[in-house]
Amino acid sequence: MNAHQWLDRATRELPEGVAGRVEQETRAHLQDAGVPEGADVRAVLGDPETTNDGLRRLYLTAKELEEVATGGSLRTGWNLSEWLPRLLPVFWVLAFWGETSQWWPLALYVPALILVQRLHSLRRRHWQGWLFSLFVFSVFVPETLVEVTGTPAGWLLASGLLLYSAVNFLKRDARLRRTLLAGEGRA
Amino acid sequence: MNTREQLRMLILAVLERQPEHGYAIAQAIKARSEGLLTAREGTLYPALHALEAEGLVESEEREAGGRVRREYRLTEKGGKVLAKARGDWQQRVRAVGAVLGGTS
Incomplete structure (x- = not known):
């Protein structure tokens, strides 16, 4: 060879x-x-x-990098993966207008969303997508799991899923960061 | 300490003396271990890239004798990690030695 x-x-x-x-x-x-x-x-x-x-x-493979860059296989001409995470707070406030007790998830989501705006455009997209999923998951999944299982063990299951997702996301983000640095000749 | 961690420690130890490029690192490991340890390119460069991503080494392209080489150097953070790894390793060697017993 x-x-x-x-x-x-x-x-x-x-x-x-x-x-x-x-x-x-x-x-x-x-x-x-x-x-x-x-x-x-x-x-x-x-x-x-x-x-x-x-x-x-x-490093990410070329295909994985392309998925991050284009929004993946579910991409649309509307570029939803870019805009939906940013519009979510507006939708949420409108949906729960007058019910300020329902706004608590935004107290974590919005500052996190602002923080990730400083990242490279691809990492920003990656983080925004994950924050969006995290928001939806945190608001709907734990209570659903408690209802389905009929016990507080649903919270434990939800925490496990959340931890698993966070570890996988952070590993992928580290690979993305290295790939971008290599692309710029700085890694 | 698995093989990958061992290679990382060896690379950091080589770079502690002076900055080197990949081939020189592989040669230094082989020479200092009297040929017992080898670092093939297949594992050496991914390990170097990982160390660099973690901020334990940094690299820079340099030209020497008309050849361009990427030279790696130990960072301060890398030095601290090496010192800790060295301490852990010596402790392990003492422990195993105490169990095996010596000839003297």
Whole structure:
């Protein structure tokens, strides 16, 4: 397996920025190791699948990055994933006009929404989408689960689901942040 | 400490002496361990990228002798993590040594 074939497999499905950095470092490594052009590189570089697995743990794939950038498979021409999270407070206030006791979720949602506006546009979209889901989940799911299970264990189940979702989201956000930095040549 | 964590500690220890590029890091690990430990590119660069994302090392492209190389250097945060990892490792070695017993 020559360097080109190895790199093809090691950077499979990764975005250009990440693949470019890996290619540059790999070719420099081979040059330093004195491996001739066209020679089998596995003895020096190891298994390309191991590298690909390691890189996928660190970075989003090109497809995942595109999903974040475009709003995913449920995208519409209205770009709802961008606007819906921002319009939610307005809808909520109008829906519960005169019932200020129902406004409490906004006390957490709105400051969080303002904070994420400072992020890179893709990370902002990512965070807005998650905050929106979190809002809807927190308002409707725990009480529904308590009703369905008929016990306060519903709260425990809801907390578990929330924690699971938060951990997965934060891991994905860290991968997105690294991918964006690699794309800018800063990672 | 699993293999991945061990590689991370070795990389930080190499960079503690001076900034290095990837190939030199791999060579230093091999040389200092008298050939017992190797860091192949397949695991080395993902580990370096992860360390950089965590702020434990930083990198910069440098030109030397007409060649462009990305040089990695230990950050202050990386130094603290290395000091802690080294302490934990030595404690573990002492504990295992005490159980196994010595020849002297």
